[in-house]
Amino acid sequence: MRNCALRLTSLSLLLAASVAYSQExxxxxxxxxxxxxxxxxxxxxxxxxxxxxxxxLGADVVIPPDARIMDASNAVVMPGLVDASAIAPVRGDRNxxxxxxxxxxxxxxxxxxxxxxxxxxxxxxxxxxxVMPGGENLIGGLGVVVKTVGPLSNINxxxxxxxxxxxxxxxxxxxxxxxxPRQEPPTDFYFRxxxxxxxxxxxxRKCFFDAQQYAASAREEDADLKVIAAALKGVIPIRVNVRxxxxxxxxxxxxxxxxxxxxxxxxxxxxxxxDELAKKEVPVVLGPFYYxxxxxSQYDEGxxxxxxxxxxxxxxxxxxxxxxxxxxxxxxLLTAAAFAVRHGMPRAEALRSITLVPxxxxxxxxxxxxxxxxxxxxxxxxxxDPLAVTSRxxxxxxxxxxxxxxx
Amino acid sequence: xxxxxxxxxxxxxxxxxASGALGFAGPxxxxxxxxxxxxxxxxxxxxQDGLILVEDxxxxxxxxVAEIPWDAEVIEAKDKVVMPGFVLAHSSSGLDAPNExxxxxxxxxxxxxxxxxDPYFEDSLRDGVVAMLVLPGNxxxxxxTGTVVKPYGRIVEAMLIKRYTGLMISxxxxxxxxxxxxAGSWSYKSTVTTNRMGHMQHLRRYMAELKEYLEQxxxxxxxxxxxxxxxxxxxxxxxxxxxDLSNRKLTAFIYCDKAADVAKAIEIQExxxxxxxxxxxxxxxxxxxxxxxxxxxxxxxxxxIVWETxxxxxxxxxxxxxxxxxxxGVKFAFxxxxxxxxxxxxxxxxATAVRYGMERTEALKSITLYxxxxxxxxxxxxxxxxxxxxxxxxxxxxxxxxxxxxxxxMIGGEIVYDKAKDVRLKKLLEKPKPQETLPKSTDxxxx
Numbered sequence: 001m002r003n004c005a006l007r008l009t010s011l012s013l014l015l016a017a018s019v020a021y022s023q024e025x026x027x028x029x030x031x032x033x034x035x036x037x038x039x040x041x042x043x044x045x046x047x048x049x050x051x052x053x054x055x056x057l058g059a060d061v062v063i064p065p066d067a068r069i070m071d072a073s074n075a076v077v078m079p080g081l082v083d084a085s086a087i088a089p090v091r092g093d094r095n096x097x098x099x100x101x102x103x104x105x106x107x108x109x110x111x112x113x114x115x116x117x118x119x120x121x122x123x124x125x126x127x128x129x130x131v132m133p134g135g136e137n138l139i140g141g142l143g144v145v146v147k148t149v150g151p152l153s154n155i156n157x158x159x160x161x162x163x164x165x166x167x168x169x170x171x172x173x174x175x176x177x178x179x180x181p182r183q184e185p186p187t188d189f190y191f192r193x194x195x196x197x198x199x200x201x202x203x204x205r206k207c208f209f210d211a212q213q214y215a216a217s218a219r220e221e222d223a224d225l226k227v228i229a230a231a232l233k234g235v236i237p238i239r240v241n242v243r244x245x246x247x248x249x250x251x252x253x254x255x256x257x258x259x260x261x262x263x264x265x266x267x268x269x270x271x272x273x274x275d276e277l278a279k280k281e282v283p284v285v286l287g288p289f290y291y292x293x294x295x296x297s298q299y300d301e302g303x304x305x306x307x308x309x310x311x312x313x314x315x316x317x318x319x320x321x322x323x324x325x326x327x328x329x330x331x332x333l334l335t336a337a338a339f340a341v342r343h344g345m346p347r348a349e350a351l352r353s354i355t356l357v358p359x360x361x362x363x364x365x366x367x368x369x370x371x372x373x374x375x376x377x378x379x380x381x382x383x384x385d386p387l388a389v390t391s392r393x394x395x396x397x398x399x400x401x402x403x404x405x406x407x
Numbered sequence: 408x409x410x411x412x413x414x415x416x417x418x419x420x421x422x423x424x425a426s427g428a429l430g431f432a433g434p435x436x437x438x439x440x441x442x443x444x445x446x447x448x449x450x451x452x453x454x455q456d457g458l459i460l461v462e463d464x465x466x467x468x469x470x471x472v473a474e475i476p477w478d479a480e481v482i483e484a485k486d487k488v489v490m491p492g493f494v495l496a497h498s499s500s501g502l503d504a505p506n507e508x509x510x511x512x513x514x515x516x517x518x519x520x521x522x523x524x525d526p527y528f529e530d531s532l533r534d535g536v537v538a539m540l541v542l543p544g545n546x547x548x549x550x551x552t553g554t555v556v557k558p559y560g561r562i563v564e565a566m567l568i569k570r571y572t573g574l575m576i577s578x579x580x581x582x583x584x585x586x587x588x589x590a591g592s593w594s595y596k597s598t599v600t601t602n603r604m605g606h607m608q609h610l611r612r613y614m615a616e617l618k619e620y621l622e623q624x625x626x627x628x629x630x631x632x633x634x635x636x637x638x639x640x641x642x643x644x645x646x647x648x649x650x651d652l653s654n655r656k657l658t659a660f661i662y663c664d665k666a667a668d669v670a671k672a673i674e675i676q677e678x679x680x681x682x683x684x685x686x687x688x689x690x691x692x693x694x695x696x697x698x699x700x701x702x703x704x705x706x707x708x709x710x711x712i713v714w715e716t717x718x719x720x721x722x723x724x725x726x727x728x729x730x731x732x733x734x735x736g737v738k739f740a741f742x743x744x745x746x747x748x749x750x751x752x753x754x755x756x757x758a759t760a761v762r763y764g765m766e767r768t769e770a771l772k773s774i775t776l777y778x779x780x781x782x783x784x785x786x787x788x789x790x791x792x793x794x795x796x797x798x799x800x801x802x803x804x805x806x807x808x809x810x811x812x813x814x815x816x817m818i819g820g821e822i823v824y825d826k827a828k829d830v831r832l833k834k835l836l837e838k839p840k841p842q843e844t845l846p847k848s849t850d851x852x853x854x
């Protein structure tokens with residue numbers, strides 16, 4: 001018996017030691033150029049990675065003798081990309097149809113850690129992404145921030161931040177297809193509200209009012225109102241999906257009325273209200289990008305496209321993140337940023353808009369978004385300038401481990 | 408007063424007529440000297456600080472800075488990269504409707520359908536395209552003949568480079584309802600085919616009937632000659648394009664939606680002795696070996712990166728389509744579409760291929776020289792060399808960089824696009840003018 005216990009202890013000690021050893025392995029990346037994003041770029045620098053974190057970085061870092069050296073002296077190293085609004089990897093529909101307001105639903109329940117799209121996303125350099133519920137419910141539910149590590153058996157290993165945002169949809173998207181079925185009583189299961197933009201605003205106001213009442217009184221537990229109340233207090237970021245300038249203004253007005261802070265998604269006509277957004281310090285998550293309205297009802301709204309939306313918003317002083325927001329994963333955030341620069345966004349801002357800014361908006365900037373001591377070792381090794389179409393991602397490192405390597 | 412006006416009018420018209428007559432009397436050979444920072448000729452090595460001399464729309468010499476003829480108009484582009492204009496070898500945009508709703512309409516021409524006002528052409532010019540083959544769509548078996556145009560001009564005649572170029576054959580069975588067929592049943596022998604068996608059969612039958620028709624025609628001609636009668640029967644104009652295809656006066660552009668269609672395309676091409684260019688669908692790369700062995704030119708699908716999924720293991724593998732063809736030594740041309748960000752630019756397609764390892768010059772030729780060869784305008788377009796038309800792009804930087812813009816476009820020695828004067832682009836990039844605020848209402852409505 002005692003022997004057994006001893007054995008067990010020694011075994012566990014051994015295990016612990018091996019784990020500790022593997023975690024303590026130091027990787028030294030010799031980089032031709034390090035784009036830290038948070039600070040100035042470093043020419044011919046070294047990044048030390050230990051235990052999945054960045055232990056040190058800079059031009060004059062001493063490489064420990066036991067470090068495994070990764071040579072990237074002809075390459076550019078930058079932080080892993082952060083996609084503040086992605087659709088993959090979720091199994092099934094992202095829109096719950098039983099109700100038009102489903103604030104307490106968590107998209108993380110639908111996450112698929114086996115998703116094959118993870119590989120595609122990784123290959124495009126995205127190491128952190130925020131998955132939000134779909135865009136057909138007025139209040140869709142709670143989003144989640146995940147690392148694109150996978151395939152995994154345990155979903156919790158992916159999750160960086162649960163309840164990372166409450167999805168609200170304004171404009172006509174929340175009303176698409178919502179009609180009273182003919183010759184059916186309005187109590188029918190398929191009857192969904194709202195059917196007008198007026199009702200969109202009214203239902204949101206009512207919901208926020210109820211949540212405030214709920215928070216003030218000691219009523220019995222209400223999962224939905226609890227989430228809304230937490231969002232109004234600022235515990236959960238409110239992400240409002242809007243395109244038209246008129247809807248952006250409505251969102252700002254309601255945010256003023258109920259005194260909450262919000263993040264705007266898509267924001268196609270954001271350039272028209274750039275000054276107001278800057279004054280109110282409202283960050284925006286742009287994307288998907290398109291040159292002209294496609295003719296489908298969803299993008300017809302907000303049809304006054306300006307290719308330089310990102311640039312004009314940044315110049316007005318708005319915090320801009322560029323996200324894929326459902327765009328084909330073969331495009332990648334780097335291409336989106338490269339085109340933002342083509343159309344007038346300053347280069348440094350474009351690089352921040354796919355790394356640090358989305359990390360800040362998602363409130364995970366203490367872990368990801370830039371190359372800094374103590375942050376997660378999520379980084380990309382590129383063959384050249386990240387914003388050049390001809391540059392290729394050679395290697396993706398996530399939590400200190402190589403998860404993609406160019407063949 | 409009236410008299411005065413009249414005299415002025417007559418005087419002015421006289422002057423105009425005189426100058427016009429002079430213009431016609433002696434050919435004024437317009438000379439241009441283009442001073443370029445860098446010339447990507449695609450006919451030889453790049454030239455730094457080069458000079459292109461153009462005479463009467465045609466490139467005379469290309470080389471290092473030399474003496475500029477005294478009578479040449481100098482076009483200064485010392486900070487620009489000058490390269491041949493892009494050529495698009497396959498497009499079905501800019502038409503009111505690309506597909507007729509009956510399967511055998513080889514006698515139709517896109518010339519009758521091109522809409523010069525379509526913003527597609529304006530965009531194409533802005534993106535550096537100087538020549539494009541507009542073909543019917545992929546939903547018709549024998550869709551009709553194409554038209555090579557420049558994306559510039561208010562009427563199709565002004566846009567025209569070459570009529571009656573290429574005939575579209577689609578091996579993809581039409582995606583249409585049978586009702587649509589019935590509605591369009593004015594055509595002879597229109598039958599519904601919705602699968603590949605029937606679709607191919609349709610084509611074979613058409614060709615067999617064409618052969619029969621020609622034999623009978625020849626017989627009638629022979630009979631008439633034997634009988635000493637005059638023979639003035641003309642060939643059925645509806646059949647003429649297919650006859651020209653058989654005589655290799657036209658090139659077949661065969662759309663292969665699936666990789667398996669490539670084998671069918673080759674069967675057709677060999678059986679009926681056609682000149683053929685393959686227009687590939689997204690999975691066309693799977694037939695690369697077959698295409699290589701037959702040495703057929705290829706137009707790639709706009710989707711250049713394909714993820715192949717193993718049906719058993721669900722493991723995914725990335726396929727870079729242009730690289731596969733490049734490594735196999737198959738000549739190809741890129742094409743564009745507007746479905747996705749970036750893909751609408753030919754330079755972006757070439758840059759994507761270069762990212763994954765394609766050779767730079769080859770990638771550039773795949774958007775200039777090769778498509779020009781495929782559509783038969785390489786005597787005028789596709790490279791900068793003596794004897795070709797001066798259809799050039801003036802770029803602000805390297806053609807494969809996202810930050811590079813087309814600054815000016817010259818087609819046939821004439822500047823037809825200037826970014827500085829592009830009002831619509833300005834509107835798409837610049838801050839909108841502040842909206843007019845409504846004046847405050849003076850009457851107080853207290854109701």
